[in-house]
Amino acid sequence: MVADTGLAHVAAAIAEPARAAMLCALLDGRARTATELAAQADVAASTASAHLARLVEQRLLQCVPQGKHRYYQLAGADAAQALEALLVLSGRPRPAFRPATPSGLRVARTCYDHMAGEIAVHLLQALTQRRWLVNDGDGLCVTREGTRGLLDWGIDLDEVRQRRRRFACPCLDWSERRPHLGGALGAALLTLAQQRRWVQRELDGRALRVQPRAWREWLDPLEVPRPA
DNA sequence: GCCTAAGACCCTAGAGAACA
DNA sequence: TGTTCTCTAGGGTCTTAGGC
Numbered sequence: 001m002v003a004d005t006g007l008a009h010v011a012a013a014i015a016e017p018a019r020a021a022m023l024c025a026l027l028d029g030r031a032r033t034a035t036e037l038a039a040q041a042d043v044a045a046s047t048a049s050a051h052l053a054r055l056v057e058q059r060l061l062q063c064v065p066q067g068k069h070r071y072y073q074l075a076g077a078d079a080a081q082a083l084e085a086l087l088v089l090s091g092r093p094r095p096a097f098r099p100a101t102p103s104g105l106r107v108a109r110t111c112y113d114h115m116a117g118e119i120a121v122h123l124l125q126a127l128t129q130r131r132w133l134v135n136d137g138d139g140l141c142v143t144r145e146g147t148r149g150l151l152d153w154g155i156d157l158d159e160v161r162q163r164r165r166r167f168a169c170p171c172l173d174w175s176e177r178r179p180h181l182g183g184a185l186g187a188a189l190l191t192l193a194q195q196r197r198w199v200q201r202e203l204d205g206r207a208l209r210v211q212p213r214a215w216r217e218w219l220d221p222l223e224v225p226r227p228a
Numbered sequence: 229g230c231c232t233a234a235g236a237c238c239c240t241a242g243a244g245a246a247c248a
Numbered sequence: 249t250g251t252t253c254t255c256t257a258g259g260g261t262c263t264t265a266g267g268c
Contacts, residue, residue, distance in 0.1 A: 016229085018229090033261080033262090034261080034262060034263090048262095049262060049263055049264085050229090050230090050263090050264090051229095053263085
């Protein structure tokens with residue numbers, strides 16, 4: 001019988017308690033920084049860095065550099081399924097995600113000049129599910145359906161494309177740890193939402209107040225779920 | 229396997245220049 | 249005139265090396 005060294009290496013990577021804690025913390029599909037995962041596993045940042053490198057090497061995790069942070073997330077459905085199966089065998093419940101962000105900022109806020117937060121993340125999901133936006137590997141591009149839909153909202157894509165910046169890109173959300181819409185199109189969307197009074201800036205910061213008409217005219221038709 | 233120390237990396241903020 | 253770009257300094261995060 002020939003030993004499957006690949007299986008042994010992957011199993012050994014999962015078997016260490018600190019690495020197992022990090023993997024379990026990522027089971028909800030969100031990304032986390034090395035510092036957060038170090039706290040989760042109760043080890044020093046340098047130790048976590050070594051563990052994370054090994055998990056990336058074994059293709060259990062993937063690393064997404066964003067600014068000065070490096071966000072880690074499960075590499076794919078296979079890794080998540082394997083961990084779920086091991087959790088069932090161990091008899092331990094799946095850990096829940098507890099965001100540390102204040103609720104006012106978590107629901108809707110600005111990220112530089114575009115919209116971020118729970119609603120912005122669901123909005124990008126809705127736009128990609130409806131195939132208004134597709135990821136071409138180098139960013140997001142608008143489909144024919146998307147061009148029609150955005151024009152109906154009053155967004156002139158030719159004008160947006162002329163701006164001297166990236167057209168549209170996924171921007172990892174600080175509180176949700178999933179992408180929202182960034183770039184010139186994200187900025188145009190926030191401008192539109194403010195012009196139509198769908199959202200209103202709070203006086204004392206980045207938080208946005210989502211008005212009832214935003215749900216009626218904009219978010220409900222896209223089946224964006226309402227925050228709990 | 230873990231920790232400390234040091235260095236690399238990259239963001240933010242401010243100021244000045246270039247452009248429409 | 250307002251916006252965008254570029255450069256620089258300061259500071260936070262992450263990785264690596266060396267030792268326990």
